[in-house]
Amino acid sequence: MRVLLVPNPMNPRAVAAAGEITAYLCSAGYAPVMIAEDAARCGLGDIGVARADIGEPELVVALGGDGTILKAVHILSDIDAPILGINLGRLGFMSGASGDDLLEAVSSALAGEARIECRQTIEASVVAGGRVAGGYRALNEIFVGRGAVSRAIELEVVVNDTVVNRFLCDGVVVATPTGSTAYALSAGGPVVAPGVRGIVVVPLAPHAIGTRPLVLAPGDVLTLRCPSMVRADACVTVDGDHVPCRTALDSVTITVSDHDVRLMQLDGRDFYSTLATTFLGA
Numbered sequence: 001m002r003v004l005l006v007p008n009p010m011n012p013r014a015v016a017a018a019g020e021i022t023a024y025l026c027s028a029g030y031a032p033v034m035i036a037e038d039a040a041r042c043g044l045g046d047i048g049v050a051r052a053d054i055g056e057p058e059l060v061v062a063l064g065g066d067g068t069i070l071k072a073v074h075i076l077s078d079i080d081a082p083i084l085g086i087n088l089g090r091l092g093f094m095s096g097a098s099g100d101d102l103l104e105a106v107s108s109a110l111a112g113e114a115r116i117e118c119r120q121t122i123e124a125s126v127v128a129g130g131r132v133a134g135g136y137r138a139l140n141e142i143f144v145g146r147g148a149v150s151r152a153i154e155l156e157v158v159v160n161d162t163v164v165n166r167f168l169c170d171g172v173v174v175a176t177p178t179g180s181t182a183y184a185l186s187a188g189g190p191v192v193a194p195g196v197r198g199i200v201v202v203p204l205a206p207h208a209i210g211t212r213p214l215v216l217a218p219g220d221v222l223t224l225r226c227p228s229m230v231r232a233d234a235c236v237t238v239d240g241d242h243v244p245c246r247t248a249l250d251s252v253t254i255t256v257s258d259h260d261v262r263l264m265q266l267d268g269r270d271f272y273s274t275l276a277t278t279f280l281g282a
Helices: 010-026 036-041 068-075 102-110 271-278
Strands: 001-005 033-034 059-064 085-089 115-119 122-128 131-138 141-146 154-161 162-169 169-177 197-204 214-216 224-225 234-238 242-243 249-256 259-267
Touching: 001 010, 001 036, 001 068, 010 033, 010 059, 010 102, 059 068, 059 102, 068 085, 085 102, 122 154, 122 234, 131 141, 131 234, 131 242, 141 154, 141 249, 154 169, 154 214, 162 197, 169 224, 197 249, 234 249
Parallel strands: 001 033, 001 059, 059 085, 085 259
Antiparallel strands: 115 259, 122 131, 122 249, 141 169, 141 234, 154 162, 154 224, 169 197, 197 214, 224 249, 234 242
C-alpha cells in the first residue's frame, strides 16, 4: 500500500513526525512516498518522487495545520484518496487527529477506523485578455481582488446570468462551506456547516451601503466580471496561492465541483465542538 506524506517542511515538529512515520510505515510493509522537494527538506530523499509519479495512494497523511491539508489537496488534484490531517500547527480546524500519538493515528487510519467527511470543493474558470487563462479548484476559497495597484477594483456579481450587484471593492471572497470559517469569516461572512452544499460570496471592503454576503445554491453559476478596463487590475488567489495575472482580468466563473475531498476524522470531534473549541475557547 502506498502512503503519501505531505509535511510542512518549515515546521520542525512536522519534519520530525515525517521521519518517525516513514520508519514505521517501512517496518510495517507499506510504501511511503513524498514529493521530492519536501523529502529533501526532511532529509528523506530516498522516498522522494515527482508530483506526476505519486500514483494513487490509498492514504494521505498531512503533517502540519490546515494549510498543509490544502497543500495535500492540490498535490492530489483529481486523485480520490482520503486525507488524514495530523495537527502540528496552530488551529488545525480541518485536522482529524492531534499530534500527541502519531503512530496510533496512522495505524487507525490504515485499519479503516476513521470516520470520513466529504467536503465540497469549487471550480473556477478564469478569462483574461479575451481568452481562457486556466481552470482551478479550491477546498477553502477563491479570492478575486486588486493586484499590484493599491486602488479599488470594480466587480460585477452575476448569478445565473442575472447581475445582482456591482461595486468598487478590494475584492470578493468566494468560499466553500469548509472555507466559510477561514478568509470569508474574517471578511464578515457567515459560518456554514460543512454538510451544507453551496457557495458563499463575501465582498471585501465594498464601497457601497447595504452590501451583504450571499449564500448560493449548489447548482448556481457565479460569475465575477470586471466591467471597466480602468478598474480591472485584479488577480485571482486559490486557497492562498496566487494565480499569475499577466493580462487584464475579464471574468471568473465559479461553480460547485463534482469532486469532493475526503477528510478522515479520528479524534471524535464534530464540526460544532471544533467550532466551539477553536473560536469560542470552550
